[in-house]
Amino acid sequence: MxxxxxxxxxxxxxxxxxxxxxxxxxxxxxxxxxxxxxxxxxxxxxxxxxxxxxxxxxxxxxxxxxxxxxxxxxxxxxxxxxxxxxxxxxxxxxxxxxxxxxxxxxxxxxxxxxxxxxxxxxxxxxxxxxxxxxxxxxxxxxxxxxxxxxxxxxxxxxxxxxxxxxxxxxxxxDVWAFILTCKVRYCSLYDQGYTSIGSIYDTVPNALLGTSDSSTSKENFRPAYLLSDGRLERAGRAKKCSRQDSGSDPVINESRTLTVSVIAVGDEILFGTVEDQLGSSLCRKLRSIGWTVSHTAVVRNDIDSVAEEVEQRKSSNDVVFMYGGVGPLHSDVSVAGVAKAFGVRLAPDEEFEEYLRHLTSDQYTGDRNEMAQLPEGITELLHHEKLAVPLVETAQPLSKLCLEFPDLSIGCFRKSRVGPLIVNFVGKDQARIELAVEALCKKFNHGDFSEVNCG
CATH class of the missing domain: 3.40.50.620 (HUPs)
Structure with missing residues (x-):
């Protein structure tokens, strides 16, 4: 067959x-x-x-x-x-x-x-x-x-x-990989930039596939299978005015803009240890492409806190951008929080697991597999080549350290994507913090961390 x-x-x-x-x-x-x-x-x-x-x-x-x-x-x-x-x-x-x-x-x-x-x-x-x-x-x-x-x-x-x-x-x-691999015939509209087809009154070519022709001043569109981020598949579904509203044929409501919520996850931001530069940069970028940022928030490294914030933004119908709290560390809870907000399980993603294997080698099997757990149904991954190398070598020892010192908040982060590692200790008992720092030094070699913060 x-x-x-x-x-x-x-x-x-x-x-x-x-x-x-x-x-x-x-x-x-x-x-x-x-x-x-x-x-x-x-x-x-x-x-x-x-x-x-x-x-x-x-x-x-x-x-x-x-x-x-x-x-x-x-x-x-x-x-x-x-x-x-x-x-x-x-x-x-x-x-x-x-x-x-x-x-x-x-x-x-x-x-x-x-x-x-x-x-x-x-x-x-x-x-x-x-x-x-x-x-x-x-x-x-x-x-x-x-x-x-x-x-x-x-x-x-x-x-x-x-x-x-x-x-x-x-x-x-997956859909387009199947169609192109099996060379099956599909509706010609997909070659005209349509990525999700509804009725003639609510569907237009996806603007993300648009290309301008300087010789004719006419906008052309690339085929649907060239859309790089499948999560924007429905960006071609536009609200249109009714005939009664427009007095003629239905037209696209060109005043419609996308509204965005930006969520940062990280105790280090709330503690004032790190200045959140990514948030302002992201807001400027979104504004430059015509999207309106309606809400920003910073939440703790806590599954329930992440889930609650995502649940609130989900009900507002905003597009949600989230950063921080993604990785193999004990404090990386963003993915689990998103899964809880949508009421789905965490499930392994073959594509992401293969990429992590390439990054970390088979030596870190346990942490690698844990990182490859994604919310069930969240099936699109973008720009794998731009991900930083995960901190898998630090994950297990730090997790054990947290079990030894449950009264302390212990975080590990980088100030930039490829910057040196920083461990942050926060607690009420200075003696306990000093014991935790001493235990940390025994678990890692000198130079593994550029900085240890105590607060």
Whole structure:
């Protein structure tokens, strides 16, 4: 099967892992439900296009088992005659409609069109045919993904069926890596700078992909797969005025600007040990690109403090920038705080773990793996090459030191990205601080730290 062959021949370890996990979910669904009891919700977008070809591969691998493979079945490599739901909308891009119908014809999808809302359409479908499970191209980060697992029963008040989400943990990068590796056809809008496609009234090309043509003064756009930060996938979703508001065709509300909250994490800033220069630099940079900073805050190295601040900013719909508290040290709690604010677990990220292995060598396995734990669903990592070498060699001894002196606040940081290490001790009992400093000196060689602060 050409999809499975392309993935097996790829050198992308992360993509192989995502593919294998998705295929497992699909094969599991085919084992649990009869083929006529499953359906596929297709909308012509990139995510459902990926899911279509995963279903083709999963269907082929499922039928490849001797119990299912019948002689003379030569079409399973190209076809997947699964019942397919498509909700037709007068607000859809013509290119999406065309791509959907052409794709259905190419792969023998049993396309069923609905011209009503999603819930009513499902009620009509399930009333007419015994559908027990529906494959969906939902990814973490989608508005409707909150609380879903790879197998999730439908929500209360909806028709009863099992939602099957094979690509729930896939990132924007994973989606495009699959499409480009397998060389599958996708909707032409993605070559015109669209990165997330909704209706014709709320979708424009992503400005981050814009390129100016001096000869024609016309703005052009690079393809969607060149977007470097997948977290900005929905930057092309813009609010538009209604016909009633504008008196003509809908137009983009050009006055809309992004508002930002900036959160710094670090006891050393609150103690006055370090001057926060990054915050002012970041605010100036954001202002220079047209973003409005509405809120800044500094919080303690404490999971609950981080979670509370992120929770508050999340409800304000601001874009949140956070710095500090990221690394293998006992005081690096930012990632855990973000996970708590979003109610998700920390899970290993293959891409980040591979990068950390390159930085730190296999000698620091325990700390490296701990650093690679990211909030589940936070699947995009940017500019790995600009990360400072982690302080893994100091993490374990400092953590033990904190256990020995629970009455002291012990922090380790650098004043700049590649600057020397500084250890900071804060406590009420000066004798205890002196004992902690003495213990520190026994754990490390002379010169490992440029400075030891006591306060």
């Amino acid at each position: 050409e999809i499975d062959k392309a993935i097996r021949e790829s050198n992308d370890r992360r993509l192989k892992s995502k593919y294998n996990n998705a295929i497992y979910v699909i094969k599991r669904a085919f084992a649990l439900y009869a083929f006529e009891e499953v359906a596929f919700s297709f909308n012509g977008g990139k995510d459902s296009t990926v899911l279509l070809h995963l279903l083709r591969a999963g269907y082929f691998l499922h039928k490849e088992t001797p119990n299912y493979l019948s002689e003379g079945d030569t079409n399973c490599e190209m076809k997947c005659p699964i019942r397919t739901i498509y909700f037709v909308s007068p607000c859809a891009f013509p290119e999406i409609d065309s791509f959907t119908y052409e794709t259905a014809a190419t792969y023998d999808l049993q396309l069923e069109n609905f011209r009503i809302d999603f819930k009513s359409g499902l009620e009509a479908l399930l009333k007419e045919k015994p559908i027990r499970a529906i494959f969906l191209g939902t990814r973490i980060g989608d508005p409707n993904a909150v609380g879903q697992e790879q197998f999730s029963p439908s929500s209360p008040g909806w028709p009863p069926f099992m939602r099957v989400n094979p690509i729930l943990d896939w990132s924007y990068r």
